Every structure is written in C-alpha cells, then in structure tokens.
Amino acid sequence: MAAQGTIRERARDIVEEFGLFDDWMGKYEYLIEIGQGLPPLDPLYKTEAYRIHGCQAQVWVRPEMKNGLVFYEGDSDALITKGLVALLIRVLSGQPPQDVVETSLEFLDEIGMQDHLSATRRNGLASMVRQLKRFAQVHSNKT
Amino acid sequence: MHATGAIQDIPGKFDPAQVRDQFPALRREVYGKPLVYLDNAASSQKPQAVIDRLIRYYSSEHSNVHRGVHFLSREATDAYEAARKRAADFLHAPSESAVLYTRGATEGINLVASSFGPLHVGQGDVVLVSHMEHHSNIVPWQMLCEAQGARVRAIPVSDTGEIIYEEFERLLGERVRLLAIGHVSNALGTINPLQSMIRQAHELGIPVVVDGAQAAPHMKIDVQALDCDFYALSSHKMFGPTGVGILYAKPEHLKAMGPWQGGGDMIETVTFEQTTYNEPPHKFEAGTPNIADVLAFAEAIDFLEGIGQDRIAAYERDLLDYATERLLQIEGVRLVGTATEKASVLSFLIGDIHPYDAGTILDRLGIAVRTGHHCAQPLMRRFGIPGTVRASFALYNTFDEADALAAGVRRVREMLG
Ligand SMILES: Cc1ncc(COP(=O)(O)O)c(C=O)c1O
Numbered sequence: 209m210a211a212q213g214t215i216r217e218r219a220r221d222i223v224e225e226f227g228l229f230d231d232w233m234g235k236y237e238y239l240i241e242i243g244q245g246l247p248p249l250d251p252l253y254k255t256e257a258y259r260i261h262g263c264q265a266q267v268w269v270r271p272e273m274k275n276g277l278v279f280y281e282g283d284s285d286a287l288i289t290k291g292l293v294a295l296l297i298r299v300l301s302g303q304p305p306q307d308v309v310e311t312s313l314e315f316l317d318e319i320g321m322q323d324h325l326s327a328t329r330r331n332g333l334a335s336m337v338r339q340l341k342r343f344a345q346v347h348s349n350k351t
Numbered sequence: 352m353h354a355t356g357a358i359q360d361i362p363g364k365f366d367p368a369q370v371r372d373q374f375p376a377l378r379r380e381v382y383g384k385p386l387v388y389l390d391n392a393a394s395s396q397k398p399q400a401v402i403d404r405l406i407r408y409y410s411s412e413h414s415n416v417h418r419g420v421h422f423l424s425r426e427a428t429d430a431y432e433a434a435r436k437r438a439a440d441f442l443h444a445p446s447e448s449a450v451l452y453t454r455g456a457t458e459g460i461n462l463v464a465s466s467f468g469p470l471h472v473g474q475g476d477v478v479l480v481s482h483m484e485h486h487s488n489i490v491p492w493q494m495l496c497e498a499q500g501a502r503v504r505a506i507p508v509s510d511t512g513e514i515i516y517e518e519f520e521r522l523l524g525e526r527v528r529l530l531a532i533g534h535v536s537n538a539l540g541t542i543n544p545l546q547s548m549i550r551q552a553h554e555l556g557i558p559v560v561v562d563g564a565q566a567a568p569h570m571k572i573d574v575q576a577l578d579c580d581f582y583a584l585s586s587h588k589m590f591g592p593t594g595v596g597i598l599y600a601k602p603e604h605l606k607a608m609g610p611w612q613g614g615g616d617m618i619e620t621v622t623f624e625q626t627t628y629n630e631p632p633h634k635f636e637a638g639t640p641n642i643a644d645v646l647a648f649a650e651a652i653d654f655l656e657g658i659g660q661d662r663i664a665a666y667e668r669d670l671l672d673y674a675t676e677r678l679l680q681i682e683g684v685r686l687v688g689t690a691t692e693k694a695s696v697l698s699f700l701i702g703d704i705h706p707y708d709a710g711t712i713l714d715r716l717g718i719a720v721r722t723g724h725h726c727a728q729p730l731m732r733r734f735g736i737p738g739t740v741r742a743s744f745a746l747y748n749t750f751d752e753a754d755a756l757a758a759g760v761r762r763v764r765e766m767l768g
Pocket residue numbers: 392393454455456457458485487488533535536537562564565585587726
C-alpha cells in the first residue's frame with residue numbers, strides 16, 4: 209500500500225491523472241472511484257477516538273508511526289469525502305513526519321478540489337488535515 | 352419544459368416571472384451555470400426594493416433613533432416606528448407595542464425563555480416542544496429548564512412527519528407550563544395544526560410560543576386568530592435583511608415580564624439606587640437598534656403584501672406538488688416528510704447516496720440545496736438518518752427550476768448510485 213515518492217512527487221502524479229479529465233464531472237467521477245478503492249477502515253477504529261469532527265459526513269482517520277514514518281488509514285460515509293481522504297492518504301501516508309507538517313497540499317488546488325478544504329465546507333476535511341499534521345507534529349519533535 | 356405562462360393566463364394567479372427580475376441575485380451564474388436557488392428555508396434572496404432601502408437610508412437618512420431633537424433623528428425615529436406598525440399589521444397584532452424588534456427568530460425565542468420562562472416554569476415543570484423543532488426552539492428551553500429544575504419533553508412525530516395528536520393531548524396533562532412549537536418545520540415542511548393545539552393548551556392555562564421562522568414567507572399570519580402568546584420570526588427568510596426579526600407578544604405578558612438586556616432606550620430614569628424601565632416595546636430594546644435593516648424589512652413586508660400571501664401560498668402549493676411529483680418519478684428517491692399540510696420544503700434521500708455527496712454534485716450543477724440535519728438533530732435521529740437533501744422553495748422559484756432539480760437528482764444517481 210505504501211506508495212513511492214515524496215509528497216511533491218505523489219501530488220504531481222495525482223495532478224497528472226486528474227488532468228486527463230477536462231470537465232468537473234469526469235474529475236468527480238474519478239475522485240469517487242479513488243474513494244471506492246480506498247481499503248475500508250476496520251470498524252473497530254470507527255470510534256469517537258478516531259472520528260474527525262466536521263458537520264456532515266463522518267470521517268475517521270487512524271495514524272500510526274512505523275520505522276520513523278507516519279502512516280494513515282481513513283474512511284468516510286460519504287463518497288466524495290472518502291475520495292478526498294484517499295487522496296490525502298495517498299500523498300501523506302508513509303512520509304517523514306516533518307514533511308507532513310510542512311506540506312501545503314496545493315495539489316488540491318490544481319485538481320479543482322480546493323474548496324473542499326476550506327473550513328466553511330463542512331465536510332471535516334480541513335479538520336482532518338489539521339489532525340494529520342498534529343499527529344505528525346508530535347512525532348517529528350520526538351525524532 | 353413546463354412553461355409558467357399557463358399560470359399567468361388565469362387571472363389573479365401569481366406568476367414568478369412577475370417578480371424574478373426584481374431579485375438581482377437570481378441572475379447570477381455559478382460554475383458557469385444559471386443559479387437555481389433552492390435554499391430558501393435557510394435564507395431567501397432580496398428584492399431590489401429592500402437593497403435600495405438600505406442604500407437610501409445610509410446615504411441620506413441615517414441618524415440614531417429615540418434620541419435626537421434634530422431633523423434626521425426625528426425622521427429616522429418616525430421611519431423606525433412606522434416600520435413597527437407595518438410589522439404589526441403584517442401579523443395582525445392588536446397594537447405596535449406588542450411587536451418587539453429582535454435579531455431574528457432565535458433571539459425572539461431566547462428573549463421569551465429568559466424573561467417570560469421563569470415566571471411560568473418552575474421546579475419539576477415541563478416545557479413541551481415537538482420532535483421536529485429547530486435547535487433554536489429546543490436549546491433555549493433546555494437552558495431555561497436547567498436553571499429552573501424543569502425539563503423539556505417532546506411531542507412525538509409520525510412516520511409522515513406529523514405531530515401525533517393523541518400524544519400531544521396526553522402530554523399536555525403532564526405538568527406542562529409552556530408549549531413551544533414551530534408553525535412550519537424547516538426540515539420537513541410540515542404545517543402544524545396550531546389553531547387547535549393553542550386552543551387546547553389554553554384550556555389548561557398553558558401559554559404557547561410559536562416559532563414562525565418558516566411560515567412567514569409562505570402564508571398569511573394572524574396572531575390574534577391563532578391566539579398564540581408569542582410569535583417569533585426572522586426577516587432574512589422573508590426577503591428582508593439579515594440581523595432583524597420580530598417577536599410578537601401578548602401585551603399582558605410584556606407588562607409582566609422583566610427586561611431582558613439593560614442599557615440605553617429601555618429605561619425611564621436611572622439612578623445608582625434604582626432604575627425604572629420604559630414601557631413595552633422599548634423596555635425590551637436596549638441600545639441602538641438595527642435601524643437600517645428594520646427599514647428595509649418593512650420594504651420586504653410591502654413586497655410580500657403587494658403580491659398577497661394567499662396568492663403566494665396557492666402558487667407555492669402548486670409548485671411543491673409539481674416538484675414532489677417530478678422527484679418521485681425518479682427511482683430510489685424517498686421523501687422525508689409527507690404530511691398532508693406542507694409548505695415549500697422537499698426533504699429527500701436518493702437511495703443510499705449520502706446527502707453530502709448529492710449536495711456537492713447538485714452544487715456543481717448550479718443547484719443550491721441544503722444537506723445535513725437542518726439544525727434538527729433529534730428529528731433526524733427519529734427517522735434514523737444522518738440527514739437529508741433539502742430543496743426549499745420561495746415565491747420566485749419556477750416550474751422549470753423544479754425540472755432542473757429533478758434532472759440534477761437523476762445526474763446524482765448516475766454518478767453515485
Ligand atoms: C424553524 C426555524 N426556527 C428558527 C430558525 C432560526 O432562525 P434565525 O437563525 O434567523 O434566528 C430557523 C432558521 O433556520 C428555522 O428554520
């Protein structure tokens with residue numbers, strides 16, 4: 209599952225893939241497909257402890273440190289949100305924590321999904337990124 | 352396509368084409384598509400007359416009210432109090448002094464809970480609400496009950512989204528000291544049978560607070576015919592500005608109630624030993640009020656009455672029926688809220704599709720709907736769903752827009768179903 213490459217490289221691949229679609233419908237259909245391909249989070253972890261609080265869709269994310277790298281698993285009950293979760297995991301999982309802390313995730317801009325990240329978009333994604341970074345932050349201080 | 356022209360042919364019937372071009376926001380495009388604005392239960396768009404009133408006031412009429420001897424202040428005060436008269440007539444209130452300006456329905460309900468609540472609700476008492484209330488008609492009562500050692504109980508709602516009347520009657524007998532009930536449910540569109548509920552509550556001496564936020568844009572309201580004790584509404588849901596609302600209160604209650612907030616305007620004389628209060632409604636309006644928005648709100652009332660609420664209600668009923676029929680033709684669509692008496696709200700689910708996903712796709716198609724729990728979490732829990740997609744109509748929505756919604760829902764199904 210662990211993808212290769214730095215955050216920047218993986219993000220570039222995603223931007224390239226999305227570039228194949230020239231309308232929003234195609235992009236969203238692809239995003240939904242990516243979400244459907246995300247391995248479901250073990251229901252064991254779909255608990256309050258791993259829940260990200262956004263208003264509408266439920267989002268869970270479980271971080272883990274392995275060999276000095278951060279790994280993330282996640283899930284959502286809404287498909288578009290799940291697609292976005294899958295993108296974030298694809299880019300950030302398996303990276304050095306310091307890199308996660310410093311990343312700006314502008315690739316979401318380039319693929320036309322930036323508004324999903326705004327805090328006013330109540331899908332929990334903005335708080336999810338905050339949470340991912342917070343976990344990475346804690347562990348980057350330790351290493 | 353369904354032409355709205357057919358409606359115009361019948362004299363007296365309302366046609367949205369007559370007013371649409373008065374709403375500049377309706378000319379907008381989003382994502383390169385014409386905006387189909389179906390989020391009116393959250394807030395409606397504003398006609399040019401309302402916008403112009405704000406500009407005119409700030410351009411040439413602005414001054415503080417109730418204070419100055421000078422020309423502008425008197426002019427502003429007169430306009431401000433004339434607007435109160437408009438609002439009183441709109442609700443058919445017996446006098447202007449029964450009409451308080453608030454920030455909106457939420458503030459109106461909170462005012463009643465704070466100033467009237469403790470006079471009626473004590474230890475062990477019950478405030479009765481319904482299961483379909485908006486959070487703003489639940490939480491203020493919980494806060495009151497917490498302070499008073501009382502509790503909130505909810506009238507259950509049937510599968511169609513209607514109050515279970517026998518349960519209401521049964522609950523009324525259980526130490527209820529106050530009934531707080533929505534006129535129209537924002538999540539389901541259900542119109543509650545207020546007339547008989549209020550009568551029965553009064554037979555037991557129980558005062559009734561009505562949350563009218565969702566009724567005011569859609570139907571004629573007569574607080575004296577209803578005989579409610581309080582009626583709260585928000586201007587922004589009825590084509591007026593944000594930040595202003597009305598609380599109607601029976602004059603005898605206003606006399607008994609203590610002031611809400613202290614400050615300028617609400618006093619008669621102030622000494623460090625003792626302050627005496629102004630008469631209602633001013634007793635409940637501390638500080639410099641929202642003058643501009645009050646004046647523009649009066650324009651919104653003129654706009655509504657200019658069309659006539661009965662014509663609006665008749666048109667919206669046809670539109671709702673049509674949109675309901677169009678949506679139900681789509682496989683997998685399930686309505687949430689199928690009451691016999693409904694106003695302008697279509698809450699629905701599309702198969703197993705998450706409302707958030709549906710709303711996101713509809714948004715990209717230029718269709719503005721609301722998704723989620725609609726500030727009615729207990730109600731969503733009652734139906735065992737996380738939320739719904741809600742299309743809510745206003746008088747300017749067309750049959751074509753109902754078609755656009757149906758086409759959008761079909762598209763959502765293709766993409767996500
Ligand atoms: C039924 C109902 N009550 C109360 C409110 C609160 O109105 P406001 O936020 O304008 O105070 C709303 C608004 O959504 C509503 O729909």
